[in-house]
Amino acid sequence: MANELVFKINTDSQGNAVHLNSMPIEAADAFIVFLDSLSKIAKLFQNEEGVRISIREGSAEGVLEYPESIDAISTEFIDVIEGRSYNSEYVRLLKNVQDKIKANGLGYEVSYKIDNSSRDLTTEFKAKNFVLKRGRRIEWSEKVDFIKGRLFEAGGKTKSNIHLDVDGKDIRVECSQQQAKRLNKLLYSDVRLCVLRKWKVEDEPTYSLMDSYVTEETYLLFKNFYQDFQNEKSLDRFDIIYKRIIEAVEKPRIKAEVIKLMRLFDHPQADRGVLRTILIALKPLRNDEPIAFMYSGLSEVLRAGSTHNII
Amino acid sequence: MNIKKDLVRFNESALPNSFVAIAVELDDAKVPCHAGILIRLNDVNYLHHYCGAPQLLNSFDPSKWFVYKIINIVKVDDENEIGAFLMHCKRVCENSEITYSCVFDGSAYNAEGKFESLSGLPELGTCVGFCLNTLAIYFIDRESYLQIDDWDESSIPENFPLDNFGQRQTFARHPNIDRGLYNAFRKRISPLDYLCAAFIDIYPIARQQIDEISQEVLSVIAEKF
Numbered sequence: 005m006a007n008e009l010v011f012k013i014n015t016d017s018q019g020n021a022v023h024l025n026s027m028p029i030e031a032a033d034a035f036i037v038f039l040d041s042l043s044k045i046a047k048l049f050q051n052e053e054g055v056r057i058s059i060r061e062g063s064a065e066g067v068l069e070y071p072e073s074i075d076a077i078s079t080e081f082i083d084v085i086e087g088r089s090y091n092s093e094y095v096r097l098l099k100n101v102q103d104k105i106k107a108n109g110l111g112y113e114v115s116y117k118i119d120n121s122s123r124d125l126t127t128e129f130k131a132k133n134f135v136l137k138r139g140r141r142i143e144w145s146e147k148v149d150f151i152k153g154r155l156f157e158a159g160g161k162t163k164s165n166i167h168l169d170v171d172g173k174d175i176r177v178e179c180s181q182q183q184a185k186r187l188n189k190l191l192y193s194d195v196r197l198c199v200l201r202k203w204k205v206e207d208e209p210t211y212s213l214m215d216s217y218v219t220e221e222t223y224l225l226f227k228n229f230y231q232d233f234q235n236e237k238s239l240d241r242f243d244i245i246y247k248r249i250i251e252a253v254e255k256p257r258i259k260a261e262v263i264k265l266m267r268l269f270d271h272p273q274a275d276r277g278v279l280r281t282i283l284i285a286l287k288p289l290r291n292d293e294p295i296a297f298m299y300s301g302l303s304e305v306l307r308a309g310s311t312h313n314i315i
Numbered sequence: 316m317n318i319k320k321d322l323v324r325f326n327e328s329a330l331p332n333s334f335v336a337i338a339v340e341l342d343d344a345k346v347p348c349h350a351g352i353l354i355r356l357n358d359v360n361y362l363h364h365y366c367g368a369p370q371l372l373n374s375f376d377p378s379k380w381f382v383y384k385i386i387n388i389v390k391v392d393d394e395n396e397i398g399a400f401l402m403h404c405k406r407v408c409e410n411s412e413i414t415y416s417c418v419f420d421g422s423a424y425n426a427e428g429k430f431e432s433l434s435g436l437p438e439l440g441t442c443v444g445f446c447l448n449t450l451a452i453y454f455i456d457r458e459s460y461l462q463i464d465d466w467d468e469s470s471i472p473e474n475f476p477l478d479n480f481g482q483r484q485t486f487a488r489h490p491n492i493d494r495g496l497y498n499a500f501r502k503r504i505s506p507l508d509y510l511c512a513a514f515i516d517i518y519p520i521a522r523q524q525i526d527e528i529s530q531e532v533l534s535v536i537a538e539k540f
Binding site for chain 1: 330331332387388389390391392393394395396397398399400401402403406425426427452453455456
């Protein structure tokens with residue numbers, strides 16, 4: 005049995021049944037949009053065999069038929085319905101159908117049949133707004149980690165890095181030459197670091213240095229703060245950040261602590277709400293060195309992830 | 316700039332689930348008469364505005380509200396970024412002690428939601444001023460949003476009831492206010508100006524740029540709504 009995606013017009017705006025051999029203009033317009041979208045959806049998967057468009061009588065019914073073996077059509081379709089699709093063209097085509105269904109008073113029916121199981125999607129098409137999941141498709145995962153280990157190597161000819169023994173495991177952490185030189189003074193000593201761990205599925209992770217801490221007290225201070233913060237899922241986390249920044253600004257050694265706080269969020273997938281909150285809290289100091297350098301860096305992270313390259 | 320496309324109405328279909336927008340209420344003649352900031356977070360709507368008191372509402376009558384324009388500095392559908400903006404509005408409302416007055420001096424609410432006066436005047440403003448002062452700190456790439464010197468006393472209509480009301484409120488609450496300073500910043504940025512500014516991308520926005528599109532904005536409102 006073929007899978008099916010079905011767009012059907014049952015009645016016109018007066019409630020009369022719609023038939024292919026006698027369609028009001030409004031129904032014909034909607035039917036053209038449906039067929040156009042089905043045809044273009046089919047073309048999105050033109051390398052696949054067995055995809056067909058059919059028009060059925062009884063009411064006005066446009067159907068995309070495709071073999072059960074073509075999972076992508078079904079999974080992408082469900083992603084659009086569930087609002088997690090990155091496929092802008094597929095979202096656009098289904099939104100065209102949705103806009104028609106919402107726009108006039110015809111009686112519509114949308115359904116799909118996947119693996120012999122049917123589902124009526126008319127309500128979803130009427131009630132939801134299909135949106136593109138914006139932002140770049142994230143090809144890697146990243147996580148901020150706090151690690152302690154014995155530093156046994158620092159340097160590198162073309163790529164600078166440091167090597168740590170962490171509980172018997174060798175960890176290589178990429179860093180700048182300046183950072184490598186500075187940490188080299190701690191060779192064969194224990195070091196405390198904040199690192200960004202990046203990985204792709206089934207790949208070994210890579211590590212890059214975000215910050216280092218001289219004392220255990222400072223290490224635990226930032227580690228505990230960050231971990232507590234990550235566990236706070238409510239919007240209150242933004243208040244936690246701004247209060248922490250405001251407290252730090254009022255301390256005598258403001259700059260060191262503020263910069264260390266900023267470094268925790270200086271990575272591409274950082275929470276944009278946190279970045280915003282830090283940037284507005286420190287806006288009055290944005291031109292003051294050494295905050296200006298980190299301020300500019302975090303602004304760039306926020307800007308790079310924005311839709312219009314403006315923040 | 317596509318005013319017809321970008322100007323939308325409350326609950327218009329096919330809108331994102333989360334965004335921040337410049338919003339206005341229309342009077343019976345379909346002219347903007349009140350200003351607010353609409354925040355939609357995961358399909359829940361919040362209205363940040365000043366109407367007698369600063370308010371962040373999550374339940375309001377949208378029958379005349381809102382015509383709005385989504386702003387592009389806060390990333391659409393980024394729940395974290397929009398959530399952080401909502402919390403900023405909450406802090407502003409918790410801290411604001413604004414007195415109604417047709418005064419705008421480019422002051423702003425800081426990250427704690429506290430009013431920071433630029434001119435030395437106390438916290439004064441209209442519904443528009445309240446919204447602009449809330450937004451001001453959010454512009455990272457811009458020094459200022461409006462060219463405020465382009466508006467002066469002449470922007471206040473003659474015998475404008477809200478100006479008279481504002482003066483009474485202000486002088487009662489701040490009897491020792493510097494009247495010279497007050498008059499220096501006495502001006503009205505109308506809800507229509509506020510809405511029009513949202514379509515302009517050259518900063519700081521000059522009044523002339525707003526005047527050039529205000530009739531078109533009114534025409535689109537009349538046509539669409």
